[in-house]
Amino acid sequence: MKRYLPKSLFGRSLLIFVVPVAVMQGLIAWAFFEQHWETVTSRLSEGVAGDVAIMTELFESVGGNETAFEPLADAAYRNMQLSVDFREGELLPTSRRSSFFRTLDRTLRRSLTAAMDNEVWFDTTRYPAYVDIRVQTDNGVLRFIAVRERVFATTGHIFLLWLFGATAVLSLVSVIFIRNQVKPIRRLADAAKQFGRGEDAGDFKPAGAREVREAAHAFIDMRQRISRHLEQRTSMLAGVSHDLRTPLTRLKLQLALLPESEEREEAIRDLSEMEHMLEEYLAFARGQVNEETVEADVSAIVAETVEAARRADPDIALTADEGLLANVRPGVLKRGIANLISNACAYGNTCEVSVRRGVRRLEIIVDDDGPGIPEDQREEAFKPFARLDEARNMNREGVGLGLAIARDVARGHGGEVDLSDSPLGGLRAIMRLPLA
Structure with missing residues (x-):
């Protein structure tokens, strides 16, 4: 699992916040839909299914007489918000369109099947604000148009909107907060890299949480001590270089005045080698300062x-x-x-x-x-x-x-x-x- 986890402090801090919030929101959403929303939807569907069953029985009780059933249909519209229309000689449609939330269709089908023996067809997707329910009778099809709010609990999406909206706001606040906390650490790391390369860290100042400020102050103190050490070493090397070059120059002059001989040439070569070795020592010790x-x-x-x-x-x-x-x-x-x-x-x-x-x-x-x-x-x-x-x-x-x-x-x-x-x-x- 480690290879898939974030490597940066920002990513890990964000993960520490996001995972608990996501788990909590998921449990809340599950509890809401499982314990409340589905129960309410079931009760509403059962109520509409009962109204449809009553109206179907009343229609069959008048022998399928549309004229005699008209006053009953008007009463259903006024009191039940249920529009009823009889279509003589029709049969139920054979095609079905499922809702995005299959729980809605499943709940309504269970309620209608339990409330009546007639064959039933319904569509929850054609009309945004209504549900189309059709019941097969001996003479034709009874079509019911019910207000969606009477069939399903329509506040579920509002709850989800508030839930995920609050999560998004909290995540945004967390991202801003974590970025502000990580920024001083990055600046400290950049300053350390610049100093390690011999560059001037510029206007680096301690910032952030107390622990980060303490680390920044410790870095500044360390940088000052190392800088003093480098300055002292440079001054010492300059003095050593000056002190050694003076006797080497005198030796060169003395050798130049001596008569030519094999010993004189060997001494000149030894002196040149010594001077070259001194230059290499000084070059190695000087490092990268003063540029x-x-x-x-x-x-x-x-x-x-x-x-x-x-x-x-x-x-x-x-x-x-x-x-x-x-x-x-x-x-x-x-x-x-x-x-x-x-x-x-x-x-x-x-x-x-x-x-x-x-x-x-x-x-x-x-x-x-x-x-x-x-x-x-x-x-x-x-x-x-x-x-x-x-x-x-x-x-x-x-x-x-x-x-x-x-x-x-x-x-x-x-x-x-x-x-x-x-x-x-x-x-x-x-x-x-x-x-x-």
Whole structure:
């Protein structure tokens, strides 16, 4: 049953209200029709059936003389609201039309059958305000036209109208009330998603029930603490970067003044590697702070990133669909894509990049023909500083942060990065991002 139940809070709250009300209204309607309406209808039908039986006996008592029966018919019209007409030589119709409420026909048929022995035919559908009853006699057919209110209880539909009308009004009020209660929860969820992606939640304010307000205040306090932590980390990284760059610059100058030698070249390479490692550490730690989210053409961003990567490897191939708009931080996204491309170029001889539209998402695919990563080690490859087997060791120019940064960037945009086998024989990295 769980698969058929609503998944949202609004749907479940509405179900909690609708089911008891529907059951209650159904029981009330059943009790009304079973205990009251059908009983009243039976009594009315029996009364009309008795009048028809009396008039039939009176007609037969005068030997079927229409002239002698006329005063009796006039009295029936005045006192019983029963119009009587004799049709000499006719027979009863053979066709029947059933009422929408079959209970009406069943009740009237039972009453007429119990009141007289003559063959009877009736129609409750031809005239909206009347019931046509015909009785077979020896000389012809006696036709009775009775007012519908005398045969059936006509207030049943009014009761149902009030019943379902009240249900509709209560349901409408409940929908409005539940929507107002769910709206603050949705706003809180949206604010949490925006903050998780590094976006500004804007004018988010606590609203709704007391428990929802408490959760909103707790979220605001948490957001402020995390923001302070990020600011402190950024300030610390800026200081570390400044303090480390100064001695590295001095070392570069000192090495430049030394005479050329094999030891000098090795020291320069070690210094360059240290500087590159420092840049990767800082890029990983900086994350996605200090950049606003904008709606941008991802295909153009990927093209710019590939063009920059071609300075080091001119053979990178690119195929991209046009008009793929998404809400992104362009600089951060370029960093994530550049890491995927640099990994592919570092471990393979061929690198192909493609951008395509998926189902409500866009996909940035980077393929290489390198050694790849075994399926059981792919999740491990996303961990910072993770070391894999010798075939795919950590980045030869870095510290093994490329995939970690790329996944962090994708998740910061509400997406994900997955690894699989490439058609080129190596590794395929797919970055999925939600479309605008």
